[in-house]
Amino acid sequence: MTNPGMKCTRCRGPARHRFPSHNARFCDECLDVFFRGQVAKAIKKYRMAPPGGPMMIAVSGGKDSLAVWRALHDMGYETAGLHLDLGLGEFAAPSLAAARAMARRLGRPLHVYSFQELAGHAMEDVVRANRRNFCSVCGTMKRYWLNRLTLEHGFDTVATGHQLDDEAGRLLGNMLHFHDQYLANQWPVLEAAPGLARKIKPLCRLSEAEVRAYAKAHDLPVAQGKCPRSKGATLPYYQEAMQWLDDKMPGTMHNFYLEFLRRKQPPAPPLAGAARCASCGAPTFGQECTACRLLAKTEAWKQALWERGHATDA
Amino acid sequence: MTNPGMKCTRCRGPARHRFPSHNARFCDECLDVFFRGQVAKAIKKYRMAPPGGPMMIAVSGGKDSLAVWRALHDMGYETAGLHLDLGLGEFAAPSLAAARAMARRLGRPLHVYSFQELAGHAMEDVVRANRRNFCSVCGTMKRYWLNRLTLEHGFDTVATGHQLDDEAGRLLGNMLHFHDQYLANQWPVLEAAPGLARKIKPLCRLSEAEVRAYAKAHDLPVAQGKCPRSKGATLPYYQEAMQWLDDKMPGTMHNFYLEFLRRKQPPAPPLAGAARCASCGAPTFGQECTACRLLAKTEAWKQALWERGHATDA
Numbered sequence: 202m203t204n205p206g207m208k209c210t211r212c213r214g215p216a217r218h219r220f221p222s223h224n225a226r227f228c229d230e231c232l233d234v235f236f237r238g239q240v241a242k243a244i245k246k247y248r249m250a251p252p253g254g255p256m257m258i259a260v261s262g263g264k265d266s267l268a269v270w271r272a273l274h275d276m277g278y279e280t281a282g283l284h285l286d287l288g289l290g291e292f293a294a295p296s297l298a299a300a301r302a303m304a305r306r307l308g309r310p311l312h313v314y315s316f317q318e319l320a321g322h323a324m325e326d327v328v329r330a331n332r333r334n335f336c337s338v339c340g341t342m343k344r345y346w347l348n349r350l351t352l353e354h355g356f357d358t359v360a361t362g363h364q365l366d367d368e369a370g371r372l373l374g375n376m377l378h379f380h381d382q383y384l385a386n387q388w389p390v391l392e393a394a395p396g397l398a399r400k401i402k403p404l405c406r407l408s409e410a411e412v413r414a415y416a417k418a419h420d421l422p423v424a425q426g427k428c429p430r431s432k433g434a435t436l437p438y439y440q441e442a443m444q445w446l447d448d449k450m451p452g453t454m455h456n457f458y459l460e461f462l463r464r465k466q467p468p469a470p471p472l473a474g475a476a477r478c479a480s481c482g483a484p485t486f487g488q489e490c491t492a493c494r495l496l497a498k499t500e501a502w503k504q505a506l507w508e509r510g511h512a513t514d515a
Numbered sequence: 516m517t518n519p520g521m522k523c524t525r526c527r528g529p530a531r532h533r534f535p536s537h538n539a540r541f542c543d544e545c546l547d548v549f550f551r552g553q554v555a556k557a558i559k560k561y562r563m564a565p566p567g568g569p570m571m572i573a574v575s576g577g578k579d580s581l582a583v584w585r586a587l588h589d590m591g592y593e594t595a596g597l598h599l600d601l602g603l604g605e606f607a608a609p610s611l612a613a614a615r616a617m618a619r620r621l622g623r624p625l626h627v628y629s630f631q632e633l634a635g636h637a638m639e640d641v642v643r644a645n646r647r648n649f650c651s652v653c654g655t656m657k658r659y660w661l662n663r664l665t666l667e668h669g670f671d672t673v674a675t676g677h678q679l680d681d682e683a684g685r686l687l688g689n690m691l692h693f694h695d696q697y698l699a700n701q702w703p704v705l706e707a708a709p710g711l712a713r714k715i716k717p718l719c720r721l722s723e724a725e726v727r728a729y730a731k732a733h734d735l736p737v738a739q740g741k742c743p744r745s746k747g748a749t750l751p752y753y754q755e756a757m758q759w760l761d762d763k764m765p766g767t768m769h770n771f772y773l774e775f776l777r778r779k780q781p782p783a784p785p786l787a788g789a790a791r792c793a794s795c796g797a798p799t800f801g802q803e804c805t806a807c808r809l810l811a812k813t814e815a816w817k818q819a820l821w822e823r824g825h826a827t828d829a
Binding site: 439 | 753759767
């Protein structure tokens, strides 16, 4: 990344980071200014939150979540971290350690929950019982608990570390398949509603490379490695294709996603006119919310397994 | 491509070609049936031409143009070839030789023209005089002369060898940049209008890999090599990204392009309500058509060069 003699676009001092999509080079200090500027712009432009307001941060321990926490904290937001231990093998311990290290460094509280304790089942079992794609079940469950715990801790907003590459990759996938409903709902803010915290993506204007550089500049205690269960996920393909195009034609990804937002109306409030889940009270259009249905099916599946086990014993 | 013991999806004999996007394997004979079936479907579905009608084929000498010529000829269309020698270096001679060999093999006429003789200028000079991107100038000129010569030879339809990868790559580029006007006009048929031949793309449902296999199965006398002036063109990037995604998720490209067509209305007739070019009579919205403007500017540029040369002599 470094190039001897490369000058910072902002202060003309020695630069350490180069971003072809912006045709910019930055030293650590100016990268920080640029980074926070982009976060501030996203927050203001898409009306994510009032200045300095309280915010829960979904902290997986990866670079994106640590970066968004660090930036929002530095910008004066009153933050707390929320870490969900998904119990996904050897990935779990370093992720938790990274979240803890970050909380210590910022002097902010970190709330840690185990998915298995919350749900009463391991994620593996929920997936097996429902015979669905791993990422789809895990994503549903994560969103459900992040929302519920954010509200239970008295916050009305939860920020995630999704960055430009995530959003542009998702947009590309949705466009290639003409997923009209997903396209209509793709937006960096999902508004709050009764029973729903506001979900915001303050890094949506920053590329993965920019977030990586920021994490490096601040020496954030990032957990390495990637999810052991992500095999078979298609989103990374769209992201990789998008990054390749951006490599060949710098700026393509940035323009693609931001132009999409520029041309679009914010989506209607989510689950407007929804009823409440009979089990947990979360807003839903059905009798029970998706999370409760997945868990009820897991319960029944375990019961059947247990009964079959006893039948064999008899 | 071959795999010992691989069976043809259609006849269960030994297969030679494998197409993951269709989850199909074919022997040479069944590939031919499949190929002509897809061409017939494209012609019928997008109302390209009446059965057996006369058609001019734009023959560059590459595999796509030879394949479309071969297939349309075999399907009973009354074809003639049109080859435009663009004078682009060592690429020119083998291209012309391939077109000639194909015409001999089919026993059909081939009309050969030199761009330089038609236009009075070399393509290089037109590009230099107009200070525009090479592919853009060359494309404009090629379309202009293909149209004009098709009509002059008494045909009302010209077929080109554009295939699925060309069209899907172009679509991806247009979508990523939200080129609304190009998106509105992207369609495998451009209707005829006064002064305009109908342009059709009978291979639009067949991937580059399928066309390559067809050319191989028929041992078509394909000209190798690629245009020496295509450097800097962006379309190949979109095609490559698209092909990569299709490699990872077979069928992605096919579904993307055909679903785009399925959801779309055919575009309005081109240049509806247009006037006629003051120089050549081609339909245009301006005083002169784009081709005549490019050539007039080239003329003026050469004149200026000549005058400057004489001024120095004096």
